Amino acid sequence: MKNSNSIINLQNISFHYGDDYVLDDITFSIPKGAFVGLVGPNGSGKSTLIKIIFGLLKPQKGYVNIFGQKINKFHDWSKIGYVSQKANSFNSGFPASVFEVVSMGLTSKLGLFKFMKASHREAVLDALQLVGMKEYSSSNIGDLSGGQQQRVFIARALVSNPDILILDEPTVGVDANSTSDFYQLLGKLNKDNGITLLLVTHDIGTITDKVTHVACLNKSLHFHGETEEFEQFNDRELSGFYGHHVHVLNHDHGHGGV
Amino acid sequence: MIQALWKFEFLQNAFMAGVLIGVIAPLLGVFIVVRRQALIADALSHITLAGIAASLLIGKYSTFWQGINPVYMGMAFSAAGSLFIEQLRKVYKHFEELAIPITLSGGIGLGVVFLSLADGFNSDLFNYLFGSVIAISRTDLMAVAVITVVVLLVVTLLYKELFFLSFDEEHAVVSGIRGKSIQFIFILLVAFVIAVSMQIVGVLLVSALMTLPVAASIRIAKGFKQTIGFSILFGEMAVLGGLVLAYYLDIAPGGTIVLLSALILVAVLLFKRLKQRKS
Numbered sequence: 001m002k003n004s005n006s007i008i009n010l011q012n013i014s015f016h017y018g019d020d021y022v023l024d025d026i027t028f029s030i031p032k033g034a035f036v037g038l039v040g041p042n043g044s045g046k047s048t049l050i051k052i053i054f055g056l057l058k059p060q061k062g063y064v065n066i067f068g069q070k071i072n073k074f075h076d077w078s079k080i081g082y083v084s085q086k087a088n089s090f091n092s093g094f095p096a097s098v099f100e101v102v103s104m105g106l107t108s109k110l111g112l113f114k115f116m117k118a119s120h121r122e123a124v125l126d127a128l129q130l131v132g133m134k135e136y137s138s139s140n141i142g143d144l145s146g147g148q149q150q151r152v153f154i155a156r157a158l159v160s161n162p163d164i165l166i167l168d169e170p171t172v173g174v175d176a177n178s179t180s181d182f183y184q185l186l187g188k189l190n191k192d193n194g195i196t197l198l199l200v201t202h203d204i205g206t207i208t209d210k211v212t213h214v215a216c217l218n219k220s221l222h223f224h225g226e227t228e229e230f231e232q233f234n235d236r237e238l239s240g241f242y243g244h245h246v247h248v249l250n251h252d253h254g255h256g257g258v
Numbered sequence: 259m260i261q262a263l264w265k266f267e268f269l270q271n272a273f274m275a276g277v278l279i280g281v282i283a284p285l286l287g288v289f290i291v292v293r294r295q296a297l298i299a300d301a302l303s304h305i306t307l308a309g310i311a312a313s314l315l316i317g318k319y320s321t322f323w324q325g326i327n328p329v330y331m332g333m334a335f336s337a338a339g340s341l342f343i344e345q346l347r348k349v350y351k352h353f354e355e356l357a358i359p360i361t362l363s364g365g366i367g368l369g370v371v372f373l374s375l376a377d378g379f380n381s382d383l384f385n386y387l388f389g390s391v392i393a394i395s396r397t398d399l400m401a402v403a404v405i406t407v408v409v410l411l412v413v414t415l416l417y418k419e420l421f422f423l424s425f426d427e428e429h430a431v432v433s434g435i436r437g438k439s440i441q442f443i444f445i446l447l448v449a450f451v452i453a454v455s456m457q458i459v460g461v462l463l464v465s466a467l468m469t470l471p472v473a474a475s476i477r478i479a480k481g482f483k484q485t486i487g488f489s490i491l492f493g494e495m496a497v498l499g500g501l502v503l504a505y506y507l508d509i510a511p512g513g514t515i516v517l518l519s520a521l522i523l524v525a526v527l528l529f530k531r532l533k534q535r536k537s
Contacts, residue, residue: 077434093476094292139480
């Protein structure tokens with residue numbers, strides 16, 4: 001599925017510790033403008049795949065292209081926004097204001113020994129406005145709810161004006177109401193702002209009606225294609241893939257769930 | 259006291275060194291505390307003592323060496339100790355906190371052995387353990403001044419990287435920040451600040467100056483910059499207040515400074531509780 005329009009291209013990626021394969025021959029691409037859901041149970045190699053995309057791990061086989069460049073030649077990381085799992089990524093007692101947290105997103109774009117200017121401050125406020133958190137800019141991050149914190153982290157990822165956002169289990173530790181608002185925000189960013197999204201999650205049930213493409217990962221890639229095709233994907237195959245029965249919700253479509 | 263300050267050089271040295279240390283110790287302390295590494299200052303201060311003891315030991319056999327300020331050797335040991343801690347953290351990935359007691363006890367053990375060889379169990383040792391304002395010379399003050407300039411420069415230039423790394427190291431590295439080199443520079447700064455600060459407050463009390471003002475500040479500050487601001491304010495209040503009190507009451511300045519920091523902390527906690535009850 002290699003095409004010039006894809007933002008991230010993984011070609012025949014394999015990663016193993018000794019004989020223990022974590023990822024086996026993964027070929028996978030993210031087209032520009034897509035909203036890709038990368039789903040798989042815990043331990044399916046999702047985090048490893050993310051680390052490979054960011055160049056933190058080197059695959060034993062295969063290669064990664066980002067914006068058409070080999071990963072070791074790629075340096076403009078501000079083009080890729082990253083939102084990690086909220087729960088264990090930061091100390092909630094940390095004394096930082098929402099504004100300061102979002103400013104972190106400009107660190108690599110600014111580069112060493114550079115300071116924030118008025119235009120950067122404006123960019124921070126714009127990003128907060130986009131996620132609906134502008135009025136909280138001087139609050140401490142620890143005083144916000146889980147859902148609000150996650151919005152702030154989205155703003156941090158957006159402030160450098162990235163082409164793609166990679167979200168790693170962003171809704172873990174966020175309550176159901178906020179989760180639904182959160183998906184609405186992601187849909188808006190994708191449709192209205194044209195930001196490509198890669199959403200990594202173990203929760204296959206809730207995302208199928210929101211994403212445009214689905215990729216099912218469990219060491220190897222079991223399905224990769226557009227969401228509509230995925231809905232035809234065999235029930236038994238999916239259960240076998242997860243190891244138990246899985247319910248896929250199709251809110252917008254008439255035909256029944258699995 | 260103002261008159262005495264004009265008259266005695268050692269008092270001037272003490273006050274100027276105190277003002278500088280009151281800025282840099284809490285400043286670095288903020289980054290240490292938010293990373294939950296508050297005990298690292300204790301480990302490094304004990305290693306510094308070993309360095310000072312080593313310097314005294316060499317001085318016993320070499321008259322040339324006697325002219326060299328033992329604090330320099332303390333700094334070298336402290337810097338080496340900081341690298342040792344980083345190394346130990348990698349070895350004990352799942353027991354990172356082990357690095358602290360290993361370095362701390364290793365440092366004190368080495369220090370005691372060196373001191374006994376150097377016949378150093380005398381009043382000098384007391385000065386290093388609990389600090390001595392009278393012992394601060396002009397060259398000591400120069401060392402503090404140079405370290406202050408370096409710390410302020412590095413923290414200003416690397417502020418956004420240090421902030422990001424302290425908040426979420428993994429994410430910072432994913433964003434393309436060179437975490438390892440910056441952490442290396444930071445821990446060296448901590449080692450130097452501890453070596454120069456311990457002349458005033460002493461080995462056993464230096465970590466208090468890096469953590470107590472921050473502990474108070476974190477309860478009331480909004481945002482990270484304000485946390486730094488309050489920490490330095492509380493640090494200065496403790497150092498200057500402590501030196502003045504020690505002068506008038508004729509008590510140990512190191513201990514007075516630390517007790518004053520503790521009092522400020524208690525006052526802040528009470529203030530916070532009263533404010534919460536009102537609202």
